[in-house]
Amino acid sequence: MKSTISTHFRGQQIYTIVSTCAPLSHTHSFSVAILPRGVNHFFSDQIEALSRFNPEEILLFNYRPTKQINIPIREIWTKESLSAGEMVNIAMTEAKTPFVFILWNDIELNAQDVSHHLFLKLEERGDLCTTPQFYNQNGMPIPSLTLPIFPPNDIFRVIRTQHQESQTAKTFITLDFCGVYNRARFLNLGGYDPQITSEYWQKVEFGMRASMWGEHIIFNPALGVSYTDTIPVDDESITLNTTLFALKTLEVKMSKRGAYLPWKSFFWLWKEKNGWQMFKELRDWVLENRFRFKSDALLVVDNWQSYPRA
Known part of the structure; x- marks a missing residue:
């Protein structure tokens, strides 16, 4: 050919x-x-x-x-x-x-019929992404629904749980980056941040930014995928990637004039080489997108509820 x-x-x-x-x-x-x-x-x-x-x-x-x-x-x-x-x-x-x-x-699609009707439904809902139910190589379901929490004595965590219903539900991140993405909404959101080199914190920053900007990631148990090999494990280590995530999301505050990143948030970077330059660039990014933020991270976590059923 x-x-x-x-x-x-x-x-x-x-x-x-x-x-x-x-x-x-x-x-x-x-x-x-x-x-x-x-x-x-x-x-x-x-x-x-x-x-x-x-x-x-x-x-x-x-x-x-x-x-x-x-x-x-x-x-x-x-x-x-x-x-x-x-x-x-x-x-x-x-x-x-x-x-x-x-x-x-190393992932196989389980769905018997990825029909035109499914994508019409996705288009009607207008969600950013629809994520699947994951199964291991033996066909056993893996917890595939995610939600954000602020645990005691910790910065921020994402927990995974098994969805107990057959209906769709709101989920926080795209597990293993898999899912059916709405291309226009993805590009409008800016995609994944390449400056964050940890794939785990890439997903978490993307999920939090999406929620803060009013987008929705939806878990659909009818869409199934299976690993054909060992299930990858996320590296959740606290690094500079965590700092970049925090400054783009957790530290952002809301005001009548839009979102902003307080000067005091520089403490996250004060030990980093070129930390001041990095902070100014992040602060400028928040300023540029100040009217796209619909809520702060605390409100996102506090109000985390199931998305209206499909």
Whole structure:
């Protein structure tokens, strides 16, 4: 099959896209983007299985399928190792459809029918992202619903629980970055922050910023995915990434003139090299987006309730 090759720049990231010449049908509302992790010897079979759900196209990172399928495929080759959040940002920028389903190469889609009706429903709701129910490689459910808390003597935590109902519910973060994203809302939110290099704190900052800006991430138990290998474990270590998360969200205050970052919040960075410059840039970012904040982090956590049922 013939292909076209093009080089792209996104910030400081350089990546090359190899596209099959199969034309897009423009009849399906979602694409699939698959992120790389480890080695999956059955990856081509997984891609073939995904093609049966009739996505508009499949975007692959740093992988060339060994089997030919009828769905248009774009291979995205990066020059350097990128965080999951950075890869999602690229996928959302490059996708041609209103919705993008983010998966990993070691995750299989369980749903019997990812129908056009599902995406119509997602569009009607207008949510930022719909996350799936996760299962381990033995088919056992994994706690997939998340909520934020301020525990005693700790800065902030996200806890996971098992959803006991068949209906949808509001959830705080995208577990393992997986889910069906509303592309326009994602790009409007600004995507994942590439300056936060910890993938755990990338997800937490994205979830808190989304909530503070009035967006919703929804857990849908009818959408199931299964790990084919070991379940990855988040690194929740407190680092500079935690500080960046806190200054972009937890430390932001509300006023009649919009959101602002108090000068006293500099104490988070006073020991860091170039801490003052970092703080000024963060403060300017909050000022630039001051009218996009609908509430502060404390109100988000205090008012955490289930989203209206689907």
